[in-house]
Amino acid sequence: MTEAKKTPLLDDLEKGPWPSFVTEMKKAAANNLSAQDLLGQLELSYEDKKAHWKHGGLVGVMGYGGGVIGRYSDVPEQFPNVEHFHTVRINQPSGWYYNTKALRQVCDVWEKYGSGLTNLHGSTGDLVLLGTKTEHIQTIFDEVSSFEEHPMDLGGSGSNLRTPSCCAGPARCEFALFDTTDLCHELTNEFQDYLHRPMWPYKSKIKISGCPNDCVASIARSDFSFQGTWRDDIKIDQEAVRAYAEGGFDIQGLVIDKCPTKCMSFDGSELKIDNANCTRCMHCINKMCKALRPGDDRGATILIGGKAPILQGAMMGWVIVPFMKIEPPYEEVKEFLEKCWEWWDENGKTRERIGELILRLGMRNFLRAIEREPIPQMVVAPRANPFFFWWPEETVQD
Amino acid sequence: MAFIEVAGQQIEVDEDGFLLNPDTWTEDVAKYFSKEEGIDELTEDHWKVIKYLRDYFFQFGIAPMVRKLCKDTGFSLKGIYELFPTGPAKGACKLAGLPKPTGCV
Ligand code: HEM
Ligand code: HEM
Ligand code: SF4
Ligand code: SF4
Numbered sequence: 001m002t003e004a005k006k007t008p009l010l011d012d013l014e015k016g017p018w019p020s021f022v023t024e025m026k027k028a029a030a031n032n033l034s035a036q037d038l039l040g041q042l043e044l045s046y047e048d049k050k051a052h053w054k055h056g057g058l059v060g061v062m063g064y065g066g067g068v069i070g071r072y073s074d075v076p077e078q079f080p081n082v083e084h085f086h087t088v089r090i091n092q093p094s095g096w097y098y099n100t101k102a103l104r105q106v107c108d109v110w111e112k113y114g115s116g117l118t119n120l121h122g123s124t125g126d127l128v129l130l131g132t133k134t135e136h137i138q139t140i141f142d143e144v145s146s147f148e149e150h151p152m153d154l155g156g157s158g159s160n161l162r163t164p165s166c167c168a169g170p171a172r173c174e175f176a177l178f179d180t181t182d183l184c185h186e187l188t189n190e191f192q193d194y195l196h197r198p199m200w201p202y203k204s205k206i207k208i209s210g211c212p213n214d215c216v217a218s219i220a221r222s223d224f225s226f227q228g229t230w231r232d233d234i235k236i237d238q239e240a241v242r243a244y245a246e247g248g249f250d251i252q253g254l255v256i257d258k259c260p261t262k263c264m265s266f267d268g269s270e271l272k273i274d275n276a277n278c279t280r281c282m283h284c285i286n287k288m289c290k291a292l293r294p295g296d297d298r299g300a301t302i303l304i305g306g307k308a309p310i311l312q313g314a315m316m317g318w319v320i321v322p323f324m325k326i327e328p329p330y331e332e333v334k335e336f337l338e339k340c341w342e343w344w345d346e347n348g349k350t351r352e353r354i355g356e357l358i359l360r361l362g363m364r365n366f367l368r369a370i371e372r373e374p375i376p377q378m379v380v381a382p383r384a385n386p387f388f389f390w391w392p393e394e395t396v397q398d
Numbered sequence: 399m400a401f402i403e404v405a406g407q408q409i410e411v412d413e414d415g416f417l418l419n420p421d422t423w424t425e426d427v428a429k430y431f432s433k434e435e436g437i438d439e440l441t442e443d444h445w446k447v448i449k450y451l452r453d454y455f456f457q458f459g460i461a462p463m464v465r466k467l468c469k470d471t472g473f474s475l476k477g478i479y480e481l482f483p484t485g486p487a488k489g490a491c492k493l494a495g496l497p498k499p500t501g502c503v
Contacts, residue, residue, distance in 0.1 A: 054413070055500070056498060056500045057413070057414060058414045058416070058487065058488050058498050058499060059414060059488070060484055060485070060488050061484075062436050062483045062484060063479060063483055063484075064485070065479075065484070065485030065486065065487060065488065070414060072413050084413075158487075159464075159501075193475075193476075197475055197479060197485060198464065198485070198487070199464040199465065199468075199475050200464070200465075201463060345465050346465070350460070350463055351501065
């Protein structure tokens with residue numbers, strides 16, 4: 001093993017209380033040459049304040065069009081062990097629940113063929129293996145996909161369905177209004193082809209939260225955001241409400257006054273909710289989780305269009321389906337997704353997200369294609385300009 | 399940059415093995431690439447896709463979208479992967495001598 005290069009700038013980041021990624025990288029570098037060269041190249045980047053990776057890279061495994069992000073150093077003479085430094089995306093289990101066996105297996109493979117460095121997890125959700133050579137990619141895939149217990153598949157990349165992800169869900173959270181982990185797993189399996197073989201104008205992401213707290217930030221980071229909701233009454237345990245009050249909890253100030261629709265009241269002994277005017281924001285339930293529970297008629301709201309700024313500006317998802325029942329085998333969900341993708345694939349321009357396409361062609365075209373009626377819940381406010389288009393059949397011709 | 403030698407010609411490629419200049423393409427180049435992209439023998443169907451990609455590229459200056467490729471050649475995406483196991487981008491475009499697809503791959 002060559003002697004580790006000096007890294008004064010990075011060493012500074014070993015100070016302070018937060019776990020240091022530099023310390024972790026040094027641990028990996030102790031017995032891995034490419035981790036060592038990665039430290040060296042990173043130090044160089046800190047010195048000249050710029051990245052030292054070349055543009056792009058296209059590598060992969062047989063049968064798939066995505067899953068591996070190719071990357072090459074632009075200073076390979078200095079750091080030959082990161083000349084290739086490809087990233088392998090491994091589809092995580094729903095909700096990121098592992099047992100040690102599953103993790104040990106993938107670590108063993110990665111120690112053999114990779115840098116030993118990982119990202120747990122990528123923002124989309126994948127278990128990310130950071131840094132390997134082209135000739136190892138197929139072997140890594142063959143090995144992780146043939147584990148006897150807990151075999152793993154690649155996640156998505158490219159103009160395809162990216163790896164869906166979901167919140168902890170009913171496995172650990174009493175707020176979960178449907179089984180997020182099951183839906184996530186089911187959709188991942190159902191749409192394997194869309195995930196592994198890019199065929200669309202651009203990427204498409206699904207994220208699934210069990211309630212409007214939206215712990216996977218689906219509204220901001222997925223084209224299709226699922227958020228659990230209910231449509232009957234919030235369940236109130238008045239006894240438990242009084243216990244909160246007796247415990248000195250300021251129900252009026254912290255719950256009643258903060259309800260966004262002002263649909264609650266508390267007279268000191270009984271809590272009342274005008275459920276018809278509740279927007280299911282979760283605040284009162286979050287505050288008094290021992291006394292309040294979501295209703296029993298459960299499902300999800302589906303929002304579309306969340307994306308980052310490029311090209312048309314950042315968007316958060318907006319409501320398309322205010323309420324859909326979410327129950328196995330999830331036929332309605334699957335049909336809905338297929339219709340949306342079909343319209344997008346048919347009409348989308350290269351590198352146009354579905355949210356941007358809706359913006360370009362209009363909600364009326366989109367809704368007609370997916371066979372849904374426009375409803376008030378889809379907008380924050382009606383249009384403020386009069387530039388309204390009529391369908392030809394709506395106009396009177398003489 | 400790296401070079402490959404095809405039929406006595408030195409041809410420049412990038413680190414992923416894509417041609418730097420689509421004009422340096424010949425049928426021998428496609429045959430040369432076919433091995434590393436998991437193709438035993440180039441059939442009429444392969445040539446149909448390759449020829450389509452080249453025509454489209456020289457007409458419009460970009461590679462066609464996958465849906466267009468499937469529609470115009472009559473192959474399903476599954477069919478394309480049967481022909482080109484590494485897919486339309488890494489497989490077919492490479493054999494056709496098109497520039498490397500870029501973006502958020
Ligand atoms: C409710 C909708 C609208 C109302 C109430 C309205 C009203 C008016 C009025 C009162 C005038 C002045 C006429 C005059 O003094 O001779 C005017 C002029 C004009 N409006 Fe509108 N308008 C409306 C929509 C539109 C739209 C949708 C367009 C274009 C697409 C438009 C384009 C114009 C133009 C170009 C003029 C100037 C005409 C000129 O200078 O000779 N208006 N509008
Ligand atoms: C996309 C192109 C255009 C749009 C959207 C547009 C829109 C408008 C609108 C909304 C008005 C009404 C202003 C008002 O009265 O309050 C107006 C007025 C006018 N426009 Fe245009 N216009 C366009 C191009 C042109 C062009 C190319 C010309 C001339 C070569 C032109 C000449 C005029 C004139 C003379 C008026 C009347 C000005 C006045 O009322 O004193 N417009 N235009
Ligand atoms: S989104 Fe809701 S259900 Fe899911 S973990 Fe968060 S609070 Fe629980
Ligand atoms: S969920 Fe929100 S809107 Fe509904 S009653 Fe509670 S605080 Fe009010």
